[in-house]
Amino acid sequence: MSDTINTNNPYNGEHIKTYKLDSKVVLNKKLELANATFKSWKLLEISERAKLLQKLADELLADKDSLSKLITLEMGKPITESKAEIEKCAFLIQFYAHNADQFLADAIIETDAHESYISYDPLGCILAVMPWNYPFWQVFRFAIPTLIAGNVALLKHASNVTGCAIAIEKLFNKSGFPEGCFQTLLADHDTIEEIIGNDIVKAVTLTGSEKAGKSIAQTAGKHLKKTVLELGGNNACIILKDADLDKHLDTIVKARMQNSGQSCIAAKRFLVEEEIYDEFLEQFTKKVKALNYDDPFKEDTNMSCLARPDLADILEEQVSKSVEKGAKVHYGNTRGDAYYQPTILTNITKDMPVFKEETFGPVAPIIKVKNLDEAIAMASNSRFGLGTMIFTKDYKKASKKVLAIEDGAYFINEMVKSDPRLPFGGTKASGYGRELSKEGILEFVNKKTIFINK
Template sequence: MSKIETTNPYTNLKIESYNTFSSEKVTTILETSKDVFNRWKLVEVKERVKLLDNVADVLSKNINTYSQLITDEIGKPISESKAEIEKCIYLCDFYKKNANLLLADELIETEANESFISYDPLGVILAIMPWNYPFWQVMRFAIPALTSGNTALLKHATNVTGCALIIQDVFEKAKYPKGCFQTLIVDHDQIEKIIENDIIKAVSLTGSEQAGRKIAAIAGKNLKKTVLELGGNNACIILEDADLNKHMTTIIKSRMQNTGQSCIAAKRFIVVEAIYDEFLKIFTSKIKELNCGDPSKESTDIGVLARQDLADTLEDQVQKSIEKGANIHFGNKRNQTYYQPTILTKVEPGMPVFDEETFGPVASIIKVKDKNEAYEMASNSKLGLGTMIFTKDSEDAKKHVSNIEDGSFFINELVKSDPRLPFGGTKASGYGRELSREGLLEFVNIKTVYINK
């Protein structure tokens, strides 16, 4: 048994210390989850969704406490931490209103007297979740998984262990059966044995490409389904006719939300040369206006990176890109976990800031000749989470939907997740979908029922 310590990345002060769970405790948790599932799956959907009001109520009543915990553990600006909790409340509302219909048996006309599709829960689902949206990432898995009749186990990132335990408490306060949702405080070397356990029926992971490959290999070896939402280096295409005055606030947010620590953030700004100088001028002026500082203050736009090693990695990616010819247009100052909002120009394929996911407030600007080169450059990535395009000609942009392989294609808006729409990636960004009907059905047995009398 080892210890996990959480640290405030802004103050560098210790928050809490936790003991990892013993093998015996993990076994007990697994058995409990299995036993609860055998009862929970028999509860009608219309009864399960009633508990979503309770979850929303608990989140609403404790929004200030939960938001401050997020900010303390990862340095997220408090205004964004509150917005994260509010989004979880909206998620509850969506499934409360729609899950009963989405999970209803689907009648199919065949030669049988009766035939239909039944959506039955799989069982105990393991979620391995990241730190950057410590409530939202978990809730967008847990709410549909529990609502469809599964039970859930959470292995959260160690630096948000406090959030992990609070989320379990949220479900218990909301009157879910005790054991319906449980947190596992375990080391990485315990994960393989947990996945191999027959009680675990599927795994959902949001994390890096490297983590996704490891988990998929373990799950595949044991013939267990996975949903993987991995990294992204989303392109933000700025076409010649883009209305910069109208959309610049959205464009800035597409990169700088959560201090740039978002898988779906715009990482590569691909700008047609006819508008390049104007874009760079306005973009730079808006970046300079961002308020950097104490993440606990409502006025703060940019906080700190969640850990020292994350700042080290970002600094290394930027430095290697500069060595390959990238230019520092603005920023690039660092103080421990603080990384100044940074703009790099003369960025090209082959540089880390073009090829890789950059997790922090660094914007890479790529100049292209025209629209066709812009779309080609956007597709030049092993990742496929999302692409955004800014243009006045949305009808023309729609013609390129099938040319972009990503999981999302947003016109005149930043890529974002929405409970009403499926969310996920392609290529090295993973597979499977979360949210909407598609996410609700990821962890069910889509069963054919055929009846003759």
């Protein structure tokens, strides 16, 4: 087994850098430092932690250009999307800096005691296993609520964005956070399992595949460690006959093609009411054809390569198997190395991979449905439960279907997206627990009952 990590530019295949994995001695020192730092960090007033958060936001925005280039270099995201990711991280940081004191305030409960309330105490050291598709956003949406709640954070990032992982740790240190508050671990999967079993680690959060989630949950469960899992999805995008395509079509295309289709909350199944099916297919195809595939460092690029060649292999196999079962390629379906052309498929059935699996790339199956009820039933026909989006002028009628959708999110006339002000997470095979908002900050605290009599 190799003791190094190699990062490569997915757009041109060029080698970027080689990193040496942390030895067990180094990892143990990082765990011990985290534990020691926690003892003082948890005692710091929330207002003081918030000041450090604000400094972090300032540093992040000051370094936006260089950090954006690093994201694009390591995982191929168009540079404009990389800049937007950094800006979104700053917004998240400022949100918690302004609201954490309120979220973590003692909750007074009237009982027969002289005084009783709930105290929200930090747990300790929280380990995060994070993916490559949003290499800064995924980390910050875990780390910021975790840290301001008084915990300390350890990050095991995806190996292909190791440079981003190291840069994030440097940002925290540069912003004045105590040494050991946030640390990046350069470790392989087997070593991470050992780290989860260490008594210093109190809980684990993972964003990634269903397979990875099951593995982490199994290991954490063996050691009685809490987990929060944000896993895959194959979100349905419902377009009803009264949808305003002139207004919403750009959003609908973005819902599938943003980040070159590499998003768990992307629209992955398009359910279109039959009266407008042909019109929608024509307009959607026209928009997709107009997307500019080019070097991700160019400002006018809005589609680029996938993050690794093997990801294109997986996508190609899913499409090929679907075509074997009768799917028709309406547009696209060519590839080269890490490139996968935006692809539109029709004649979709429920037994095809592009219907029942998560497709992590720019593939759009377009499915004809008779009405809203059939669309809801088909949207619900999934092992996953991350989010559903629906486009219609009759938003009141659509809002009555909230209980019919078991997903963690239901968006009307908007693409499913994460927002620091709203809880984010899924159901079924999409995982459990919540990130963001007040609900997210309370995932890794001890909700302690205080009961006082004179």
